[in-house]
Amino acid sequence: MHSTLAYPVGQVLYQSSNAQENSTPAYPRLVTLRLNLNDPNPITQINQWLANYPPPIVGASKDTPGKPFPVPVFQIVGVEHLTKQPVATQRLFLHYLRLSEQYFSTQESSRFLESNLLLWIPRPWLSAIKQSAPQFWRSRTGVFVFAGEPTPAIQNLGYPERSSNSRSLDLGNIEQSILDESVQAELRTAATEFEFENKSDFPVEMQGNGVDKIQEVSPSTADLLKAAPQQQESTNRSGSSSTNQSLSSLSYVSSELIELVIATINTSITQNTEDYLQPQQILLEIEELHEKQAPGEVLAEAYHRLGTLYRLRIEQESTLENLMVAIIAYQEAISYDETSPQLPDILNDLGTLYWMLCRTPPNSEEGQTYIEQAIEFYQLALNMISPQTHSETYARVQNNLGTAYGDLARFSQPSENWQQAILAYSEALSYRTADMDSLKYAACQNNLGTAYWHLGQYNQPIVHLKKAIAAYNEALIHYNPEEEPLKYGMIQNNIGTACWNLAQYEQPAENLQLAIDVYSKALKYRTPANVPSACAATQNNLGTAYWHLANLSQTTKEARQKYLQLCISAYEEAIALAHSLSSSSLSFDLLASYNNLGLAHYQLAIDKSFNGDKATRSQQLELALDNHLQALNGFSKQSEAYQTTFTYVVKTIRTFHNELGIQGQNLALSKVPSQLLPEILPKL
Secondary structure (H helix, E strand, O other), X not given: OHHHHOOOHHHOOOOOOOOOOOOOOOOOOEEEEEOOOOOOOHHHHHHHHHHHOOOOEEOOOOOOOOEEOOOOEEEEEOHHHHHHOOHHHHHHHHHHHHOHHHHHOOHHHOOOOOOOEEEOXXXXXXXXXXXXXXXXXXXXXXXXXXXXXOOOOOOOOOOOOOOOOOOOOOOOOOOOHHHHHHHHHHHHHHOOOOOOOOOOOOOOOOOXXXXXXXXXXXXXXXXXXXXXXXXXXXXHHHHHHHHHHHHHOOOOOOHHHHHHHHHHOOOOOOOOOOHHHOHHHHHHXXXXXXXXXXXXXXXXXXXXXXXXXXXXHHHHOEOHHHHHHHHHHHHHHHHHOOOOOOHHHHHHHHHHHHHHHOOOOOOHHHHHHHHHHHHHHHHHHHHOOOOOOOHXXXXXXXXXXXXXXXXXXXXXXXXXXXXXXXXXXXXXXXXXXXXXXXXXXXXXXXXXXHHHHHHOOOOOHHHHHHHHHHHHHHXXXXXXXXXXXXXXXXXXXHHHHHHHHHOOOOOXXXXXXXXXXXXXXXXXXXXXXXXXXHHHHHHHHHHHHHHHHHOOOOOOHHHHHHHHHHHHHHHHHHHHHHOOOOHHHOOOOHHHHHHHHHHHHXXXXXXXXXXXXXXXXXXHHHHHHHHHHHHHHHOOOOOHHHHHHHHHHHHHHHHHHHHHHHHHHHHHHHHOOHHHHHHHHHHO
8 A cells, every 4th residue: 555655755846835836746645644642643743744745736827726636645653652651641642533523623624634544553442442432433434454563663662651441531621631640540550569479588579569669660671682682792891701601502591591691691780699599600500400301390490590580680670681581481490390389479470470571661562462471370370279278379369360450451341351350359358368468458458449440430430439449448447657658648549539530420529528638638648758749640639629629519609719729729739849840750731730720710710709809800810821821832733732722711811801801801912922812812
């Protein structure tokens, strides 16, 4: 298709500023655009391309105006890379698709309607579009299924974030992205509690509460086949060439394992093990055991030690090479001794390593395959142990199985997989009591609450949200806020989110007040000094809860003003903290927060019960306008968010005139950037 239809754009012999000039037929009939992951709006990208390369006019003369070339077919590639982006970005893409019908209705935005649009997407995104953008889905003319990757593989070193297929929450007049991104990102993080086997032989254990360690993947890991020789060269330069040469001469150990170990030898990691556990020495020992034709269980034990050494390294540096060495070593151990009493623990560790593998670039695109492999290992482990005789191991594996099912839910059958996660967590809690290990019990209860929260986005929301709140509260009992302040605050935040969610279905006033109470408690521990990004997210959530409470019909006039003021304070705190952080560390949409703050100021100014004088009302309107302009400045002019915010700006200026007369309108217009005035004045 590409060879038949497409021509290089660079061969178009005309200036885009003079669309009336004749051109050659090199104008393409097919244009490939890679989705902009910073603002995933295909419509904006197509319009930008057409603005840069408008269809040339051909056949023009003094007597005839000529005709433009047909608008090309546009194909969008790179959608699958959204899986590596924050949830906010993924939802924004679906949001743009949902708005396509409305967007197409504006003449200046629909120049390509005479053409065709082709999206290359992997199966999980096909399901997401069906569910979240049904109008866009119904507009299709065909679906073509291919085997293989939708886009040629490229090295993408972005951190793979989890996506969400959760049902969108209706936030009324507030921008949708204000709450769910900060909340869901944390809910998913809270759900991740993987545990490795306990081995007293080693001083460092990979604990289930070390969530951040497990998720901190090295963003600089290149493709394994490319990285290995480069790192080997670096090792040679550092004076370790003799060790590498001795390893390269091994004949019994697999070459793949040798190359991987060589690539990791110079990794800068503090070793807490004895010298005899260093990887090169273990490989030499394995080679010697092969030469002596040692029994299988002896070889298995040596491979197991190698795998465990790298499992400990992964606690500090979860690179692709470290993961692969551990996986290969453990699989070798199993192949040489399938009757080892350690087999259930090894299978559990293999399951967790495969789960981690799906989050280590560049393998994230095969995530579903790795997660399914992890589930298979967990289930094999469970088949080999009795919960009555090995209750601790059984509970650990069930907990990990629940987390893997939760991850699988982002690829397929979310409702069914979240239900499987709930079953696994519940089974784990049958054998993991608070008396045995209160912190692990609390972590598993938190995971169970998160699974119920997600399931509530698909069916029986009231039932499942109430169960989520109950599980979170049970977890909270066993966390001492003095000893575990961050986890205590995190679970309070999760309870607040579940209460906010429940308020959309029943007893809104009571549940919103509960959400506000627990968000406020969370902020005692999620402080700007300790965790500024988490503090900002909770402040943002708190502002949303106050907004909804202010807008309930049963809220009194006096209370409404109070809640709006508190809403404004929370948003201002969130925005102030956000400015002290990098944008990548934020889990909520800062521009949406500006808009929401502007809406709160606007509502306060026009509220009939507002007791302030004209000067105070003018001040509120000025603050509303300032915040909307701040948001407008951050949006792409072709985006739907820009158009929405522009509408807010116009509405606020009109209110200046209605409330404060022509002087008020002039004051408002004096704040507007001059380039916007030609667009705004005709609308007043």
